[in-house]
Amino acid sequence: MNPWPDTRILDLLGIELPIIQAPMAGATGSAMVIAASNAGALGSMPAAMLSIEQLRAELNVIRQHSQHPFNVNFFCHQPPMADEQRARQWKNLLEPYYRELGADFDAPTPVSNRAPFDAAACAVVEEFCPEVVSFHFGLPEKSLLDRVKATGAKVLSSATTVDEAIWLEQHGCDAIIAMGYEAGGHRGMFLSNDLSSQVGTFALVPQMVDAVSVPVIAAGGIGDARGIVAAFALGASAVLLGTAYLFTPEAKVSASHHRALRSAKESETALTNIFTGRPARGILNRVMRELGPISPAAPAFPMAGGALMPLRAKGEADFSNLWAGQALRLGIELPTAELTRRLADEALALMSRR
Structure with missing residues (x-):
């Protein structure tokens, strides 16, 4: 039985x-x-x-x-229609981070898909x-x-x-x-x-x-x-x-994601749209705290993440999506x-x- x-x-x-x-x-x-x-x-x-x-x-x-x-x-x-103006405004919002980290703001924006x-x-x-x-x-x-x-x-x-x-x-x-x-x-x-x-x-x-x-x-x-x-x-x-x-x-999680999973409190996750354009729950980090975590400026899913890629390469934990649910502890x-x-x-x- x-x-x-x-x-x-x-x-x-x-x-x-x-x-x-x-x-x-x-x-x-x-x-x-x-x-x-x-x-x-x-x-x-x-x-x-x-x-x-x-x-x-x-x-x-x-x-x-x-x-x-x-x-x-x-x-x-459904893949979104191209919206160059919104994409440009989103990248402009991130420009201070590019300058701070020494990322090339004028380079073509990578595609997040x-x-x-x-x-x-x-x-x-x-x-x-x-x-x-x-x-x-x-x-x-x-x-x-x-x-x-x-x-x-x-x-x-x-x-x-x-x-x-x-x-x-x-x-x-x-x-x-x-x-x-x-x-x-x-x-x-x-x-x-x-x-x-x-x-x-x-x-x-x-x-x-x-x-x-x-x-x-x-x-x-x-x-x-x-x-x-x-x-x-x-x-x-x-x-x-x-x-x-x-x-x-x-x-297959990054070292920074690994550390965050083991140190975050149950109250330190939030829904955010800034990494992809759709709400997703992840561990709070710098960019979530400073821009959102929900930002009306984020391009439609899944395009929001492209402009964050150069920042992630420079300061991974602060600019990466650290997906996790509330029961992480x-x-x-x-x-x-x-x-x-x-x-x-x-x-x-x-x-x-x-």
Whole structure:
């Protein structure tokens, strides 16, 4: 008999543990995905910052080293129209930092990009047939989604409100990630740009569970076994953890990000749009404090980060996005596989005492 109180995600995705390792673009590579999946969880490979060739290479490595289900995650935003005036105004706002750090203000501005899901990415999905494909910022157009589903993949996406969850179910999601306000990284919001509409995990999960018929996966502020047990008590069928996996040796984080994760307080994260143009939660640093953290001057997603790249090269910690959720102080330094098993074992032990 399966020891978990809700096995719908286990049955749907073909995994042993109701734990999903979050797809963290820039911090997650094939090594983390392989370790998480081989431990019984669902490893998740982020594709938004990879070229098609890089994505194909990573998926090849995963298939070579794991026979277990895994997830590939894509962004599905609409690329913005070019706005040279806004880009110029944004760079002018950053000019004092260029002068201070000795960066070349007059050099062409680098391009900061996150690739949306398109036909080329869909072709990679058709080539590798990952068991799960997940999306952020809604879902892709129907023709592409139909192609994904035709591979046999189960489709997940993030919702930050009940309305978004209902929309995702109506448009074909097999399960929905309830992304609470506490979560690190980019908010998955797509029906509204209003940050005041965002809901905490413990309020969001039970209302979402009541509103949709597909399984709900809790995300945001869950960093240990206690959070997993609480998520199940609220009706979730699984949990998605991101920040907890940033403490593993498989996480590809910079030295400054590594230090910040280990020293920041729970009150020292904030939502900011200055690194990409969309709200995302990260650890407060100099540029967030001095410019925002929410700045109306930031160019539309994903273009805001380009002008910050030369500054990041000169003063990394002060000008880099240090993504993390509010439960960062619960992080422990263990390899991905060991962390995954420990979280599951401790959660089951706590449930058995209830």
